[in-house]
Amino acid sequence: MLKGKKLKLPDRLGSLVVGFDDKDEDSGGSDSVLESGEELEIIQPNGFGSGRESETDDDGEIEEDAMVKRKAKVDGELEQKGRQRHEKDGWGHVLVMKIIETDEKRSDIEYEISQKEVNLEKLQRIASTGLPDGGGLRATVWKLLLGFLPPSRDLWEKELTENRQKYSKLKEELLLTPSELARIKEEALHSTEHNADVDTDGPLTRQKISHEDHPLSLGKASVWHQYFEHTEIAEQIDRDLQRTHPEMKFFSGESSFSRKHREAMRNILLLFSKLNPAIRYVQGMNEVLAPLYYVFSTDIDEQNASNAEADSFSCFVRLMSDSVDHFCQQLDNSSVGILSTLSRLAELLKANDEELWRHLEFTSKVKPQYYAFRWITLLLTQEFNLQSILRIWDSLLSNPFGVQDMLLRVCCAMLLCVKSRLLSGDFAANLKLLQHYPDINIEHLLLVARDLSPDTSSYRLSL
Amino acid sequence: MVLVLAIGDLHIPHRAPDLPPKFKSMLVPGKIQHIICTGNLCIKEVHDYFKSLCPDLHVTRGECDEDSRYPENKTLTIGQFKLGICHGHQVIPWGDLDSLAMLQRQLDVDILVTGHTHQFKAYKHEGGVVINPGSATGAYSSFTYDVNPSFVLMDIDGLRVVVYVYELIDGEVKVDKIDFKKTSTTRSAH
Numbered sequence: 001m002l003k004g005k006k007l008k009l010p011d012r013l014g015s016l017v018v019g020f021d022d023k024d025e026d027s028g029g030s031d032s033v034l035e036s037g038e039e040l041e042i043i044q045p046n047g048f049g050s051g052r053e054s055e056t057d058d059d060g061e062i063e064e065d066a067m068v069k070r071k072a073k074v075d076g077e078l079e080q081k082g083r084q085r086h087e088k089d090g091w092g093h094v095l096v097m098k099i100i101e102t103d104e105k106r107s108d109i110e111y112e113i114s115q116k117e118v119n120l121e122k123l124q125r126i127a128s129t130g131l132p133d134g135g136g137l138r139a140t141v142w143k144l145l146l147g148f149l150p151p152s153r154d155l156w157e158k159e160l161t162e163n164r165q166k167y168s169k170l171k172e173e174l175l176l177t178p179s180e181l182a183r184i185k186e187e188a189l190h191s192t193e194h195n196a197d198v199d200t201d202g203p204l205t206r207q208k209i210s211h212e213d214h215p216l217s218l219g220k221a222s223v224w225h226q227y228f229e230h231t232e233i234a235e236q237i238d239r240d241l242q243r244t245h246p247e248m249k250f251f252s253g254e255s256s257f258s259r260k261h262r263e264a265m266r267n268i269l270l271l272f273s274k275l276n277p278a279i280r281y282v283q284g285m286n287e288v289l290a291p292l293y294y295v296f297s298t299d300i301d302e303q304n305a306s307n308a309e310a311d312s313f314s315c316f317v318r319l320m321s322d323s324v325d326h327f328c329q330q331l332d333n334s335s336v337g338i339l340s341t342l343s344r345l346a347e348l349l350k351a352n353d354e355e356l357w358r359h360l361e362f363t364s365k366v367k368p369q370y371y372a373f374r375w376i377t378l379l380l381t382q383e384f385n386l387q388s389i390l391r392i393w394d395s396l397l398s399n400p401f402g403v404q405d406m407l408l409r410v411c412c413a414m415l416l417c418v419k420s421r422l423l424s425g426d427f428a429a430n431l432k433l434l435q436h437y438p439d440i441n442i443e444h445l446l447l448v449a450r451d452l453s454p455d456t457s458s459y460r461l462s463l
Numbered sequence: 464m465v466l467v468l469a470i471g472d473l474h475i476p477h478r479a480p481d482l483p484p485k486f487k488s489m490l491v492p493g494k495i496q497h498i499i500c501t502g503n504l505c506i507k508e509v510h511d512y513f514k515s516l517c518p519d520l521h522v523t524r525g526e527c528d529e530d531s532r533y534p535e536n537k538t539l540t541i542g543q544f545k546l547g548i549c550h551g552h553q554v555i556p557w558g559d560l561d562s563l564a565m566l567q568r569q570l571d572v573d574i575l576v577t578g579h580t581h582q583f584k585a586y587k588h589e590g591g592v593v594i595n596p597g598s599a600t601g602a603y604s605s606f607t608y609d610v611n612p613s614f615v616l617m618d619i620d621g622l623r624v625v626v627y628v629y630e631l632i633d634g635e636v637k638v639d640k641i642d643f644k645k646t647s648t649t650r651s652a653h
Binding site for chain 2: 177178179180182183186201202203204205206207208209212214215216217218228231
């Protein structure tokens, strides 16, 4: 299979064997066509696997047509490149193989999650090779991998409904304005009393206020003061949400569709900031939330999609609990803070490629703080497009040693994949390259990450 | 939830140098959506100060105001309520409820905010509500020197208004609240 050919580490700039390089470029090219997710979406399990995700026959026909058209388009592109006939057939063959592979994977996953007791290890292994787009598979698998859904299928229903109820209660408690809160309290108190002075004229009765509970109160305990403090955070969240994935209709623009999504994400982030006063909201959390929310709302299952907000909240909390220490400024220099993680990244690089490490640390003086801070705290959401992020997160979430472990490996792999450019660059060039990481083949990147030799110091820390 | 500040009769600089510091520390920008000023600021600096608290400022002319371009009275709609503003020196006898009720019917408003007496009042009278925020600086009035600084903050939430009364008594800020609802029968045509 094609993957077998990529055992050494070819990089974009120059390679020893020209012909091999060309093929790699093309395979990279056609892989990226496949990676875009468009192809995979076409292949619905019509007739494959279980009937749980049965599409209508009409859909199947349309998709087959589209598949044929797409294949023809790729073939056409290859013809333009002037490949020889037999190689073109070779690509066509590869395409079909890839499609069949994805279908098999899809039915594998469906089989796994339809078990009474889901075998998490097996699921992790399959997921680390990438989950298929389209359908609700990614959503369900991510929920399982994050521990949101328990392994035993019978408990799913209960767990989901409980969680969703808890979320709406939380929203009621924490996201109301103080006047709404006061109104509800008053209605509860005075529901039986009639307003005695409804129709009588005269001076209106003045009531005492308890606990400095007026809108201009500067007291810390006042509901109003807390509310106004949070409006600042809410404004920051709104600004960041406007800038999330501006190229996608799902998130940006003024349609009611995208507004609804931004509102849901706003609620989640606001709730998170209220429940975590130590870190509140940090710019970038919106980027970490975006893939989760996107995957859950594009779930085929109607119920899941409409409860995406509640589910995303719980999964977001779980995901953040891993890296929450990175956001806390006081912990920066401690053994769990961001600086410690960055030095672990440097150690990992040193253990795998001392030449590159030496060049970065000493020769060009590019320390991890300058480029990897964003990589690590935002889980690589700012370095790649959404499709690539989803693929990378498949690997991150399915790592049996945890998200952070795989994250460091992927970061290290990112450095290795642009090694020759880094070696020939100085401080400015390297920094520029790493802060605007170039497009590369994601599967290749993840393969490199997986094959890295682990840094033993990280094992010590994780114990 | 709309916060509306009703304030007036400051008489700066003629009768008072400035707002009491305890009031000033509470009035910060970003919390209030509208400011209603009954008049007698009297100078532009006070106008600018209010503008810095909130861009939506409505002022009516008091007899000592230096800017003669303020209107005699003004009406605006906030949420479900129609509010009217008038300084009150035009309504004779000053502070008389029936005369104010006439003005209220004339402006056709639910809540009439008026001043000039430098005395806080909140009245329900003949189907409407009259609110007098008093003098924010405690400036002496045409009646008396004994004036407590006061102003009013209204929280308009649907059909319900909570009126927070801020008074400076013996150097301490005392806050009370008044609750009333708008019912559909309050504005019957007489």
